[in-house]
Each structure stands twice: as structure tokens, then as C-alpha cells.
Amino acid sequence: MTQIRLRNSLTRKVEDFRPIDADNVRMYLCGPTVYDRAHLGNARPVVVFDVLYRLLRHVYGPEHVTYVRNFTDVDDKINATALARKEAGAEGSLEELIRARTEETIGWYHADMDALGALRPDQEPRATDYIGAMIAMIETLIEDGHAYAAEGHVLFRVRSYKDYGALSGRTVDDMMAGARVEVAPFKEDPMDFVLWKPSDEGLPGWESPWGRGRPGWHIECSAMSYELLGASFDIHGGGIDLQFPHHENEIAQSCCAHPEGSFANYWLHNEMLQVEGKKMSKSLGNFFTVRDLLDGHDGEKGIPGEVIRFVFLQTHYTKPMDWTAEKARQAERTLRRIAEFLAADPLTKPWIGRRYAKPPQEFIDALSNDLNTSLALSLVRKYLKERDEFKLIGALRLLGFDDQALVQKFSQFQFAASSNEFSSGFRMSTRGDEASENPNRMTELYNRFSEMRKEAMETKDFAPVDAMKQALVAAGVEVRMSKDGVELLPGPDFDPAKLEGL
Numbered sequence: 001m002t003q004i005r006l007r008n009s010l011t012r013k014v015e016d017f018r019p020i021d022a023d024n025v026r027m028y029l030c031g032p033t034v035y036d037r038a039h040l041g042n043a044r045p046v047v048v049f050d051v052l053y054r055l056l057r058h059v060y061g062p063e064h065v066t067y068v069r070n071f072t073d074v075d076d077k078i079n080a081t082a083l084a085r086k087e088a089g090a091e092g093s094l095e096e097l098i099r100a101r102t103e104e105t106i107g108w109y110h111a112d113m114d115a116l117g118a119l120r121p122d123q124e125p126r127a128t129d130y131i132g133a134m135i136a137m138i139e140t141l142i143e144d145g146h147a148y149a150a151e152g153h154v155l156f157r158v159r160s161y162k163d164y165g166a167l168s169g170r171t172v173d174d175m176m177a178g179a180r181v182e183v184a185p186f187k188e189d190p191m192d193f194v195l196w197k198p199s200d201e202g203l204p205g206w207e208s209p210w211g212r213g214r215p216g217w218h219i220e221c222s223a224m225s226y227e228l229l230g231a232s233f234d235i236h237g238g239g240i241d242l243q244f245p246h247h248e249n250e251i252a253q254s255c256c257a258h259p260e261g262s263f264a265n266y267w268l269h270n271e272m273l274q275v276e277g278k279k280m281s282k283s284l285g286n287f288f289t290v291r292d293l294l295d296g297h298d299g300e301k302g303i304p305g306e307v308i309r310f311v312f313l314q315t316h317y318t319k320p321m322d323w324t325a326e327k328a329r330q331a332e333r334t335l336r337r338i339a340e341f342l343a344a345d346p347l348t349k350p351w352i353g354r355r356y357a358k359p360p361q362e363f364i365d366a367l368s369n370d371l372n373t374s375l376a377l378s379l380v381r382k383y384l385k386e387r388d389e390f391k392l393i394g395a396l397r398l399l400g401f402d403d404q405a406l407v408q409k410f411s412q413f414q415f416a417a418s419s420n421e422f423s424s425g426f427r428m429s430t431r432g433d434e435a436s437e438n439p440n441r442m443t444e445l446y447n448r449f450s451e452m453r454k455e456a457m458e459t460k461d462f463a464p465v466d467a468m469k470q471a472l473v474a475a476g477v478e479v480r481m482s483k484d485g486v487e488l489l490p491g492p493d494f495d496p497a498k499l500e501g502l
């Protein structure tokens with residue numbers, strides 16, 4: 001089995017990745033606070049951890065990986081956007097407006113990240129669905145002396161956890177000198193952080209042993225990861241901006257509440273997307289949204305999600321990067337060249353099953369070496385140069401690029417979605433040479449054969465399917481049928497003339 005190696009922020013070394021249970025590899029990523037559209041920086045961790053997710057699925061099998069990414073749907077910023085709407089005359093209670101805002105933002109988030117080719121995680125828990133689990137965890141922490149209640153708040157007693165600071169490699173005293181910590185009169189120590197706080201009247205709140213209130217941000221991830229992945233899991237990810245204090249606090253809470261577990265064994269942090277040397281962030285105002293980039297804004301034309309993904313993957317996730325129009329142009333040129341090549345070749349059509357296009361081992365090795373995506377992309381260019389379609393498609397798919405979508409979006413061939421000539425709507429219209437004639441024919445046969453098979457499953461009359469299969473085989477086409485569907489692979493003896501009568 002391929003050995004994946006990852007840079008673990010805990011040890012600051014690239015280590016062999018050894019899952020706790022190879023039958024269920026578990027990964028948690030801190031997700032967005034859903035108050036507004038995601039900016040391009042927010043998309044970087046999504047793409048980085050999507051590549052890791054795909055690699056883990058490739059190595060351990062898709063059904064042996066669990067990827068959880070949360071939505072933080074309780075937050076001052078969400079309340080503020082809902083309040084602003086209410087003040088502007090929006091109808092409904094504040095609670096309804098808050099709910100509407102988080103729903104709407106989650107919808108945007110899904111649409112934007114889908115456009116970047118990111119798979120949806122296996123679970124996307126919302127913090128507000130796990131308040132009970134958070135309260136239970138806080139109670140345990142209080143019982144064991146790691147937390148205390150004061151004036152409607154509950155605080156984590158940082159000095160009760162001797163390993164606090166291990167992830168950032170700093171002591172509590174160093175951190176105190178560097179961080180702007182809030183000194184509240186009810187805190188025993190300025191470093192102590194909030195687990196629970198009172199809610200103002202009219203704002204979202206939950207009954208708890210400490211009065212009506214709501215959780216602090218850090219406890220959300222500790223509680224949700226425990227509920228969905230257990231006291232010990234494999235990988236915890238997020239942007240480097242979250243390492244301190246958010247991740248340091250998650251570790252303290254989880255390890256103190258569940259000393260039987262190790263929490264996360266590997267911590268991965270992506271570096272920041274920057275604008276002129278500064279982190280792109282809402283608070284600095286130096287941001288643009290993923291949606292603006294996709295759709296085009298201020299007179300600029302839109303940029304396809306594949307281009308954005310390609311640009312991200314050019315830079316290793318541990319390095320800061322800038323977004324530039326020149327990088328986007330170059331990525332687009334490469335994707336066009338790939339698409340033209342794929343479009344001109346009859347192999348890249350829906351009737352080619354995924355199983356035939358396998359990423360070469362050298363390509364898997366590149367990704368397995370701490371996600372060396374820039375090396376992986378140079379291998380993609382190499383396969384293109386060598387005109388090795390199988391390697392190229394295998395590599396593209398593992399990186400999260402859909403070859404058919406690339407052909408449709410980036411090649412000059414036109415695919416008429418409305419075409420009634422072929423039910424899939426997959427049609428080439430510009431080149432009349434043989435190479436494009438046969439794929440049309442194959443697509444048609446593929447659609448017809450799939451239809452026939454579907455029908456046969458219902459009627460239990462498999463005779464027509466068998467007859468067509470025989471004819472295809474006689475024309476040199478290998479036919480594979482599985483529960484996922486049908487695959488047609490023209491072999492070296494493929495003779496399109498023999499398909500004439502079909």
C-alpha cells in the first residue's frame with residue numbers, strides 16, 4: 001500500500017501517516033462561520049483538504065474515509081447581519097432572520113465550493129445541532145477541575161493543562177506576552193478562555209446549568225469532532241491562522257475532557273492566500289469573494305472553477321501564495337491544451353469507465369509526499385506532452401478535475417446540451433474527421449446499451465442486452481458491466497465498420 005507522508009504541525013516534521021484504523025480513516029476540518037460569502041482565502045483550505053481527502057480515498061478506499069467539516073452557525077457576526085436586516089425592515093423574528101441567513105450562506109458555500117471541484121465532506125455538522133454535546137463536555141471539564149463558572153460564563157483553566165502551547169511550540173507565558181488577551185474581572189488568569197457565555201436577551205441562547213447562553217467557538221469543534229469521530233482520530237486541519245488560539249484551545253478542551261483519547265494525531269495547516277504580503281481577510285477588507293471571481297465582477301470576465309483550483313495547486317499548501325491574473329491566464333492555457341487533446345481523442349468519452357484511467361504510481365507518490373501538488377501538475381503536463389491519455393485522465397481525476405467537464409468547458413468543440421441526437425447531450429460538432437465520428441457513434445451505442453440494460457433489470461429479459469453485447473465484442477469492444485453501470489472499452493482490434501448494423 002502507498003505510504004502517505006504528511007507534515008505534522010505537532011512535531012514540525014514530515015512523518016509517515018499511520019491511521020488508527022485503516023478501515024476508517026478520520027479527518028476533521030474547521031469549517032466556515034456562515035455569515036457571508038466565502039472569500040478566495042477561505043477556499044484554499046477547502047481545495048487543499050479536498051486533495052488530501054481524494055488521496056486518502058484512493059489509498060484506503062472511498063468507503064474507508066470519514067471527512068467531517070463543520071458549519072459555525074452561532075456567532076456575533078451572524079447575529080449582526082440578521083439584526084441589520086431587521087432594522088432595514090425585514091419581516092420575521094430575529095431568530096427566523098438568523099436561520100434564513102445561515103441557510104442562505106450555507107447554500108452559497110456549497111455552490112461556490114462545488115464549482116471548485118471540492119467533494120462534499122461525509123458529514124457537515126452545524127454547531128447549533130450539537131449544543132447538548134457542548135454542554136456535556138463543559139460539565140465534564142468543570143467536574144475535573146479544568147474549567148470554572150463565573151458570572152454566567154464558563155472559562156477553561158489554561159494552566160490546568162500542562163501541555164498547553166505544544167502545537168504552537170510556545171509556553172503559556174510566551175503566548176501571553178504575544179497575544180492580546182482579554183482581561184475580564186471574572187477570569188482567574190488572563191489566558192483562560194471562554195467555553196460558555198451569557199446571551200443577550202433577544203439573541204440566540206440555550207438553557208444551561210450556567211443560565212441562558214451560548215457556546216464559545218473553540219468548544220464547538222471539540223464537541224462535534226468527538227461526537228462524529230471519537231476521542232482519537234487521525235487528521236485535524238485548518239488554516240495556519242487557526243493554530244493559535246483556536247487549535248491550541250481545541251486540544252486543551254478535548255484532551256482534558258477525554259484523557260482516554262489522543263484527540264488528533266496529525267495536525268495539518270495550510271498557509272495563507274495573501275494580497276500584497278498580507279493575509280486576505282474580511283477584517284482587513286482586502287478580499288474578493290469566490291463568487292465574484294467565478295461570475296466576473298467590475299468588468300472582469302468570470303474565471304472557471306477549474307482554473308482557480310489549478311492555480312491553488314501550483315503552490316504547496318505550506319507556502320503563502322498570491323492570486324494573480326497572470327497565474328490564472330497560464331492555468332487556463334494549460335487546461336485548454338489538455339481539453340483540446342482530450343477532445344480530439346476518441347478515448348475520453350462517457351463510455352470509458354473510470355477504472356481504466358489509473359493515475360500512475362509516480363503521480364500517487366508525488367501527492368503522497370506531503371501533497372506535492374506542484375510536482376503532480378508537472379507530471380500532468382508531462383503526460384500531456386507524451387500524449388498518454390490514460391495516465392493524463394487518471395492523474396486529472398485524482399486531482400479533482402473532471403475530464404469530461406474540461407472538454408466541455410475548455411475545448412473548441414461544441415457540446416449541445418439540447419441535442420436530441422444523443423440522449424446524454426454529448427455531441428461534437430466541429431470536426432468531421434473519423435476521430436470525431438467514432439466517438440459520436442460510441443456515445444450513442446453507450447447510451448442505447450445503458451438504457452437497454454436498465455430496462456432488462458426491470459423486465460428480467462436480458463436477451464436484447466446479450467445480443468448487443470455480443471455484437472460489440474465482435475467489433476472489438478470490451479464490455480464490462482457492474483452495479484455502477486456499463487463500461488465500453490474499444491480494444492486494439494476495434495473495427496468501427498462492424499458497428500454499422502447496430
Ligand SMILES: Nc1ncnc2c1ncn2[C@@H]1O[C@H](COP(=O)(O)OP(=O)(O)OP(=O)(O)O)[C@@H](O)[C@H]1O
Nearest residue numbers: 032033041042044045238239272273279280281282
Ligand atoms: N487568507 C486566507 N488564506 C487561506 N486560508 C484562510 C484565509 N483566511 C481564512 N482562511 C481559512 O478559512 C477557513 C474559514 O475561516 P473563517 O470562516 O473563520 O474565516 P472568516 O472569518 O471568513 O475569515 P477572515 O479570516 O477573513 O475573517 C479557516 O480554515 C481559515 O483558516
Ligand SMILES: [Zn+2]
Nearest residue numbers: 030031221246
Ligand atoms: Zn475548529
